[in-house]
Amino acid sequence: MSTHAEGADAPAHTDDVARDALLVSLLARLDRQEARIGLLEAELAAARAAVVESAESVSGPSGTSRRRLILGAAGATAAAVAGSRALPAAADANVVETTQYGVYASPDNVATPLLPAAARVGVAGLADTSAPTPSDTTKAGVFGGSDKGHGVVGRSSAGLAGVLGSGTGAVIGVHGQSTTGVGVRAESASGAGVQATSTAGRAVVGVSTNDVGGEFSGKVGALLLSSAAVPPPQRGHAAVQGAIDVDTNGDLWYCVQGGSPSAWRKLAGPSTAGSFHPVTPGRVYDSRLVEPAGAVGPLASGQARTISVSGRRDLTTGVVDLVDFVPSGARAITANVGVVETVGSGFVAINPGGNAGIAAASINWFATGQILNNGQNLTLDANRQLTIVCGGGGSTHVIVDVTGYFL
Structure with a gap:
């Protein structure tokens, strides 16, 4: 211990006290390490003696070959003894061991290891308790490094985690860092590559300083949203x-x-029409032409006719000249509905394909020989069809020109 003459400066005395405290701490740690080494040496000596005794009782190679056999077996036994120090005592046969770790790291000054009850550990790693930065590997409980292969590989075949990382408070359970490559990579043949759950916080957070926070791709879909909640x-x-x-x-x-x-x-959503797609207007139906077969001629009062609006048709023949003018999946169209060569008075109702009811009129006429037009939003069925219903006592030809669709 340092001594000082009476009247010495106070700062010098304070420095000596700090050095003395540090020395005491280092000596205590040295004593603990020497005790550990002593235990290991005793176990190693016992293991070597047991191996030699066993080897002498078994006939085998003599001379140098036998010595190598004995030393090799002793080395293997010593390694097993050293590794077994990280394993807890054998559990009772009636205890169900629910947690097993290949590698487990805990602070070196914790008297009771931070292990779950009935846990089994293959190798234990100890780390300093000070708070390092995520990239500070000098205080890592377990550190794996490799120039060409994997630094750390964790595997599990019993439904548990190959590598388990956990954190309490404002710490990081698992941290991956890379300058140009991948910090953390997850792969799965049939399950989830990455699975994250959270009780109160955000399960997954993606942040990028100069690029996108997350990128997703998939054969079925890039991103799946699911919910069991009301709107x-x-x-x-x-x-x-x-x-x-x-x-x-x-x-x-x-x-x-x-x-x-x-x-x-x-x-x-299933009940919405989707986004609107305007198109250069095109004719999809004209009852005055010869096409489409089976859906031509004027409509009389009380008559219903179902037509397809999927293809654009030639203005003179009615033959389709552009397939999927209104594409598959379209829920509705914007259209100009015209009546020509009217007889008497009446109206036309236009519904989704298959609906022959009359709830409203799409266009009305009130005299013979009129030509009238009306802009409409018309709902389609799943096959891109409309049903035209004529009422009011008269008859008319009908024309439908599409100006856009919802998809």
Whole structure:
């Protein structure tokens, strides 16, 4: 211990006390390490003696070959003894061991290892308790490095984690870092490559300084949203602006105003028409022409006729000159509906294909020989068809020109 003459400066005395405390701490750690080494040496000596005794009782190679056999067996036994120090005592046969680790790391000053009950560990790693940066490998409980292969590989065949990372508080359970390559990579033959769950926080966060925060691709779909909840406006809880969600009806929603209450807009869904696609106007039906077969001639009052609007037709023959003018999947069209060569007075109702009911008129005429037109939004069936119903006592030819569709 350092001593000082009476009247020495206070700062010098403080430095000596700090050095003494550090020395005591280092000596204590040295004592612990020497004790560990002593135990290992004793176990190693016992293992060597047991191997030599066993080898002498078995006939085999003599001279140098026998010595190599004995030393090799002793080395293997010593390695097994050293590795077994990380294993907890054998569990009772009636205890169900629910957790097994190939590698487990814990702070070196924790008296009781931070292991779950009934856990089994193949190799234990100890780390300093100070808080390093994620890239600081000098304080790592387990560190794997490789110039050409994998630094650390974790495998599991019993439904448990090959590599398990956990953190309590504002720490990182698993951290992957790379300058130009991949920080963390996950692969799966049939299950989930990455699976994340969270009780209160965000399960997955992707951030990029100069690029996209996340990139997804897939054969069936790039991104799958699923929900077991009612539409967001009906939930009554706080939301964050920019959130995207889907409800049990299959409707896709976007949050335009966060907070509680929040404001949402429905983007798409089974009951919506989708996005509007304007097109150069094209004729899809003219009852005055010879095509389409079976759907030509004037419509009389009480008559219903189902037509397809999928193909654009020639203005003089009615033959399709552009297939899928209205593409598959379209839910509705914008169209100009015309009546020509009218007789008497009447009206036409245009419904989705297969619906011959009359709930409203799409266009009316009130005299013979009129030519009238009306712009319409018309709903299609799944086959891109309309059903035209004539009523009111008169008859007329019908023309349908498409100006756009919803998909």
